[in-house]
Amino acid sequence: MSPREFQFVFGGFVTAWLILVIYAVSLGLRERRLRKELDRVRQMVEKR
Amino acid sequence: MREKITYVLAIAGIALVTWNLYKIFFVLPPEANVAAYQIVYFHVPAAITAFTGFFVALIASGLYLATGDLKFDAFAAGITEVAVAFASVNLATGMIWARYAWGIWWAWDARLTSMLTCWLMYAGYLILRRAVDEPTQRAKLSAFLSIFGCVNVAFVYKSIEWFRTQHPAPVLSVRQGGGMGPGMEAPIYWNYLAMLCIATVLVIVRMRQEGVSREIDSLRRMAHAY
Amino acid sequence: MAKAERGGAGFSLQGGLQPTPQPMPALNPQLPAEPHSPSFFRQALTIAAKDLRSELRTKEALNASLAFSVVIFLLFSFAFDPGNLDIDINEFSGGLLWLAFAFAGALSLNRSFARELQNDCLDALVASPAPPGALFLGKALANFALILAVEIISLGVFAVMYNVHIQPQLGWLIVVMLMTTWAITVIGTAFSALTVNLRMRELMLPILTYPFLIPPLMAAILLTTDLLGGKPISADNMIWVRVLVAFDVIFSLLAVVFIDIVLVG
Helix, strand or coil, X not given: CCHHHHHHHHHHHHHHHHHHHHXXXXXXXXXXXXXXXXXXXXXXXXXX | CHHHHHHXXXXXXXXXXXXXXXXXXXXXXXHHCCHXXXXXXXXXXXXXXXXXXXXXXXXXXXXXXXXXXXXXXXXXXXXXXXXXXHHHHHHHHHHHHHHHHCCCCCCCCHHHHHHHHHHHHHHHHHHHHHHCCCHHHHHHHHHHHXXXXXXXXXXXXXXXXXXXXXXXXXXXXXXXXXXXCCXXXXXXXXXXXXXXXXXXXXXXXXXXXXXXXXXXXXXXXXXXXX | CHHHHHHHHHCCCCCCCCCCCCCCHHHCCCCCCCCCCCCHHHXXXXXXXXXXXXXXXXXXXXXXXXXXXXXXXXXXXXXXCCCCCCCCHHHCHHHHHHHHHHHHHHHHHHHHHHCCCHHHHHHHHHHCCCCHHHHHHHHHHHHHHHHHHHHHHHHHHXXXXXXXXXXXXXXXXXXXXXXXXXXXXXXXXXHHHHHCCCCCHHHHHHHXXXXXXXXXXXXHHHHHHHHHCCCCCCCCCHHHHHHHHHHHHHHHHHHHHHHHHHHHC
């Protein structure tokens, strides 16, 4: 496999999975934020 | 139970992808051992996954309208978001393929244009969801948009065959004029299966989040009701 | 008494609230009582007439979109050199025209449902006996007339300013304009209803509308370019006429059937 071929295959695969990984990470971050907020709101309700 | 299914699917998806990578690099005949083919093995399944997602989103939206159950709305929202992610994968790998094969990153070819159009349409769907606060109204508006969107995907997609095109003919032999040799397209199907597993995992996670944010909303309303 | 009430409700400073005139059998005892409400299309026409009347009173959207399309034409003249004889303006006149029409059309479409928000007129319209489909169709017809009027005037301006000959294929040109304008109107009016209660209404409408309009706009641009270049509609570009017809029919039906999700929700 020539370097040019490798460059494109590598680039293609990395981009493909990078997009999905970034999406998964953003999902994880959102999950954490939501959990935090849920706890906060729960405490707020209990305090009342 | 749901947790277990999620883990099983995630492991199955990753295992399938690894196995496919092994096959693509070491088992397939040498003529498939070029970037043009190897990128397509991910480029095409990503597109099919995205369109599967848009179609399932249409069904979920229809089910929401029929039943009024917000669970279907969460399903439609999750699957559309994941499908947009896969459409982005398709566009990005397509651009790299175009750079390899045509020497340019983007051509205003019909198929590229139509995929970009679909991507924009569903990105609009996701933006719309953020602009509406009230859950029932959000669900109704986005279900309406999803129905319109899916019908328009058919339109956009059909115009490919009529517009000037430089994109290679569809590579799958299911349709006429397949471009790949016999036995060479198997990885496309296997990768499709792998991507479906991964997409399902993502959708499950996304749906759970939708449920959590609804819970937050109702708790907040309770807090303010006192 | 009933007459006075009707007169009172029909009058409004904004010209917005004009409830659908219902047959009032009690008003005139000589006439036989009419048990049926007016037909679907009568109701749609009533709404369209009301919208056109209130628009023609102020001419807000009409003036704005006309001015806007002339501004777009002016800006186009900087994108290329219209005086350069090597450039064949006919090759991209279709694109220029439909871009201007689509952008100018969005201005009227934005106002279509938003103008009913004052004094809760939209709620009154939805609560009126007219079915949502008829309400939608009436609004769409009014928008169609307004956008078409703007288009016809700006087409004349364009032809004069850019020295384009519209006469050779005028008949087909009008047909293409009618069909594409209806496509813009159906999608635009449906999305105008969809976005009317949103915070970012003015932003959401174009974001949603333009990607949706790509099939009809693509067809219109190709056809208009052919027609302005003097090429008649023949076997090779007939397919785009079919695209337009199919788009119009399918989305008109979808919108009339499903619009109640958006309006009554």
